[in-house]
Amino acid sequence: MVSGVEDETEHHHGYIGRKDDHLKRLRRIEGQARGLQRMVEEEKYCIDILTQVSAVTSALQSFSLQLLEEHMNHCVVDAARVGDAEAKEKVSEAMAAINRLVRK
Amino acid sequence: MVSGVEDETEHHHGYIGRKDDHLKRLRRIEGQARGLQRMVEEEKYCIDILTQVSAVTSALQSFSLQLLEEHMNHCVVDAARVGDAEAKEKVSEAMAAINRLVRK
Amino acid sequence: MVSGVEDETEHHHGYIGRKDDHLKRLRRIEGQARGLQRMVEEEKYCIDILTQVSAVTSALQSFSLQLLEEHMNHCVVDAARVGDAEAKEKVSEAMAAINRLVRK
Amino acid sequence: MVSGVEDETEHHHGYIGRKDDHLKRLRRIEGQARGLQRMVEEEKYCIDILTQVSAVTSALQSFSLQLLEEHMNHCVVDAARVGDAEAKEKVSEAMAAINRLVRK
Numbered sequence: 105m106v107s108g109v110e111d112e113t114e115h116h117h118g119y120i121g122r123k124d125d126h127l128k129r130l131r132r133i134e135g136q137a138r139g140l141q142r143m144v145e146e147e148k149y150c151i152d153i154l155t156q157v158s159a160v161t162s163a164l165q166s167f168s169l170q171l172l173e174e175h176m177n178h179c180v181v182d183a184a185r186v187g188d189a190e191a192k193e194k195v196s197e198a199m200a201a202i203n204r205l206v207r208k
Numbered sequence: 209m210v211s212g213v214e215d216e217t218e219h220h221h222g223y224i225g226r227k228d229d230h231l232k233r234l235r236r237i238e239g240q241a242r243g244l245q246r247m248v249e250e251e252k253y254c255i256d257i258l259t260q261v262s263a264v265t266s267a268l269q270s271f272s273l274q275l276l277e278e279h280m281n282h283c284v285v286d287a288a289r290v291g292d293a294e295a296k297e298k299v300s301e302a303m304a305a306i307n308r309l310v311r312k
Numbered sequence: 313m314v315s316g317v318e319d320e321t322e323h324h325h326g327y328i329g330r331k332d333d334h335l336k337r338l339r340r341i342e343g344q345a346r347g348l349q350r351m352v353e354e355e356k357y358c359i360d361i362l363t364q365v366s367a368v369t370s371a372l373q374s375f376s377l378q379l380l381e382e383h384m385n386h387c388v389v390d391a392a393r394v395g396d397a398e399a400k401e402k403v404s405e406a407m408a409a410i411n412r413l414v415r416k
Numbered sequence: 417m418v419s420g421v422e423d424e425t426e427h428h429h430g431y432i433g434r435k436d437d438h439l440k441r442l443r444r445i446e447g448q449a450r451g452l453q454r455m456v457e458e459e460k461y462c463i464d465i466l467t468q469v470s471a472v473t474s475a476l477q478s479f480s481l482q483l484l485e486e487h488m489n490h491c492v493v494d495a496a497r498v499g500d501a502e503a504k505e506k507v508s509e510a511m512a513a514i515n516r517l518v519r520k
Contacts, residue, residue: 117254126248134241141234150221150279151305157272158308161265165312168261169411175254176403180384184392184399191392195384201255203377204262206413208269208312208519273515280507284488288496288503295496299488307481309518311416325462338453345446352438358429358487359513365480366516369473373520376469383462409463412470416477416520 118178119171129167136160168205172198222282223275233271240264272309276302326386327379337375344368376413380406430490431483441479448472480517484510 119126137160143153176198183194223230241264247257280302287298327334345368351361384406391402431438449472455465488510495506 117251119248119254119257120251123248123251127245130241130245130248134238134245137234137238137241141231141238144223144227144230144234147221147224147227150223150275150283151301153223154272154275154279154305155308157268157275158305158312161268161272161312164261164265164268165414168258168265169407169414171254171258171261172410173403173407175258176388176407177400179254180388181392181399181403184389191389192385195381195389197255199377199381199384201258201262202380202410202413204259205410206373206377206520208262208265269518273511273518276514277507277511280492280511281504284492285496285503285507288493295493296489299485299493303481303485303488306484306514306517309514310477310481312414325459327456327462327465328459331456331459334456335453338449338456342446342449342453345442345449349439349442349446352431352435352442355429355432355435358431358483358491359509361431362480362483362487362513363516365476365483366513366520369476369480369520372469372473372476376466376473379462379466379469383466387462405463409466409470412467416470416473 118174118176122170122174126167126171129163133160133163133167136163165205172201172205222278222280226274226278230271230275233267237264237267237271240267269309276305276309326382326384330378330382334375334379337371341368341371341375344371373413380409380413430486430488434482434486438479438483441475445472445475445479448475477517484513484517 136156140153140156140160143156180191180194180198183190240260244257244260244264247260284295284298284302287294344364348361348364348368351364388399388402388406391398448468452465452468452472455468492503492506492510495502
């Protein structure tokens with residue numbers, strides 16, 4: 105017997121189809137975070153470090169928006185087809201995530 | 209013989225005094241980026257991944273704002289004391305970085 | 313004869329139920345924009361004006377997020393129930409709006 | 417005898433030279449806020465309203481960044497020339513405003 109939001113959606117997360125793409129993207133972001141450490145260690149110019157931080161933030165943001173779109177296309181759309189309560193719950197959960205993205 | 213903005217400011221980047229703090233922070237961010245890969249590999253729930261991405265973005269933003277404050281307190285203030293042209297140049301460079309931070 | 317996305321959704325925009333709330337909010341925002349003009353005319357301190365601009369931006373952002381939630385609960389959920397193509401179209405349209413909100 | 421930050425800077429706010437430009441910009445923003453009310457009253461499509469809100473937010477942001485640049489070029493630079501304590505105070509005040517802009 106399966107219950108709870110996590111279990112219910114476990115088998116069809118929208119993003120699984122692009123798992124490799126996502127992992128490649130995240131490895132690049134990890135590399136950029138290491139690059140930032142090198143810049144600080146080598147005492148690079150502050151503005152150049154800030155430019156690099158903006159590039160990482162922007163990469164994370166693109167990743168988020170991609171993940172969110174896949175989530176909406178799968179989890180939210182599926183929930184909408186299950187019923188009103190399920191739809192409302194998934195929309196409100198997605199909105200909380202969007203709030204965090206927007207307000208940062 | 210010294211010339212150019214980079215050389216001129218090389219010896220007193222504002223952030224050097226806190227280099228260890230910054231490196232510690234950036235290592236934590238690198239760890240968080242690795243944590244994100246683990247979440248994707250283990251096919252965690254999309255919304256939980258998004259929450260974690262927001263935490264990384266927020267950590268990068270705090271780092272940026274700290275770096276910017278140190279830059280203003282040192283490079284911008286020093287430039288202001290050198291002359292009008294120097295001040296204007298540093299302010300406009302800082303504003304470009306602030307623009308990138310704000311507009312993301 | 314009905315055709316096109318706009319017509320299809322015309323009768324059940326999610327936000328209509330709260331029209332009065334939205335109008336009240338927007339009138340307050342308009343008042344704040346007028347207040348900003350007064351501050352500039354009276355040559356108030358720049359930082360105080362910036363604080364006030366942040367308040368207006370924040371009010372606009374709350375309005376956007378509220379509108380978006382209503383849109384998701386109505387238009388997106390309804391489209392999900394009509395069919396896959398309709399769902400995909402509405403999600404991609406909502407994502408474009410979210411992108412503009414996030415990237416500003 | 418006059419003292420205090422506000423009085424000290426009253427006569428040379430950076431933005432006064434462009435007062436008319438700023439007022440024109442803010443009047444346009446006020447008009448956009450009125451346009452939003454019209455859109456809600458006429459029950460326009462949610463996504464079109466969101467697009468318009470993004471335009472207003474973006475206009476407010478440009479105004480903020482312009483004001484901030486003028487503030488840095490005048491108040492911050494002037495303070496840097498007065499002394500270390502004055503510089504630190506103005507930088508920290510500007511950073512608080514930048515924080516509000518970035519975090520929204």
